[in-house]
Amino acid sequence: MSLWDFPLSHGDSRFLSVRIKSRTLPQTVLLEGGSETQRHALALELAAAIVCTGDGERPCGACRACIKCKANSHPDIQVYTPEKKGASFKVELCREIRQDAFVLPNDGEYKVYVLEDSQAMNESSENALLKILEEPPNGVYFILTCDSRAAMLPTVLSRATVVPLLGEVSAFSENTVQIACALANAAADGNELAILRESAPLEKAREEIRQVLLCLCEIFAAALKEKSGGEMSVSAYKETVQTLAKKLTKQKIYALWQATQMLIASAERNANANLLLTSLCYRLRQATEN
Numbered sequence: 001m002s003l004w005d006f007p008l009s010h011g012d013s014r015f016l017s018v019r020i021k022s023r024t025l026p027q028t029v030l031l032e033g034g035s036e037t038q039r040h041a042l043a044l045e046l047a048a049a050i051v052c053t054g055d056g057e058r059p060c061g062a063c064r065a066c067i068k069c070k071a072n073s074h075p076d077i078q079v080y081t082p083e084k085k086g087a088s089f090k091v092e093l094c095r096e097i098r099q100d101a102f103v104l105p106n107d108g109e110y111k112v113y114v115l116e117d118s119q120a121m122n123e124s125s126e127n128a129l130l131k132i133l134e135e136p137p138n139g140v141y142f143i144l145t146c147d148s149r150a151a152m153l154p155t156v157l158s159r160a161t162v163v164p165l166l167g168e169v170s171a172f173s174e175n176t177v178q179i180a181c182a183l184a185n186a187a188a189d190g191n192e193l194a195i196l197r198e199s200a201p202l203e204k205a206r207e208e209i210r211q212v213l214l215c216l217c218e219i220f221a222a223a224l225k226e227k228s229g230g231e232m233s234v235s236a237y238k239e240t241v242q243t244l245a246k247k248l249t250k251q252k253i254y255a256l257w258q259a260t261q262m263l264i265a266s267a268e269r270n271a272n273a274n275l276l277l278t279s280l281c282y283r284l285r286q287a288t289e290n
């Protein structure tokens, strides 16, 4: 198995392999999308590459560290999975990880924490973890995995380098991106009429509402990241993200993100589509008010 066997974009495969080779992998990586099995395998592959002591391609598969990885018994790699699907990581566990991260590694110079299904974290757990993600000790790495970055707190997202796995999760359609960008721009101007106008196509395409909301969420999260000087990996809505970052304060972008999260929750509870659209206009407008 090598990095090139995973469904990554060419750019991302290259990025990861160059950073592994030069031992400059970002300390927090978020693997998003693909299937659970793919995310799990890639997380372990990256963890092995971090602790591998080989000189050439890492993981070399032959050094003592790699042999322990293959046996799932490397003492400096910890893998955490929520107890059951969709369950939350407990805040105590996140605090424990935070403390443990300051303990020196057993074997080599590196420690890796793999947190699978991290979209299942609640806000207090994410906040507990955030403290360590902000300033991880030297040699400590975090590999988080999730279905979609839209479910992560923007504060956590802004600390992580997101690597999307292609494949099973389909990207947003061109139409979805177009509507979401128009809505984001209208919200940035605080123009309620424009928000109404841009959301009009959704009256006839109700099944699109949730997709548009998820896309909006990504746009706002990316704008927050842009504000924090992070690298951006998605280019389909790059211009909109830059406009938002230029026009709005961090607090307002965050308020927009929160409003969108609430709307997604309503959409998932099968709220009435007309009410949903009305509340979309209202909430997006309200988020940018002083």
Ligand SMILES: [Zn+2]
Residues within 6 Å of the ligand: 052, 053, 054, 059, 060, 061, 062, 063, 064, 065, 066
């Ligand atoms: Zn090795």
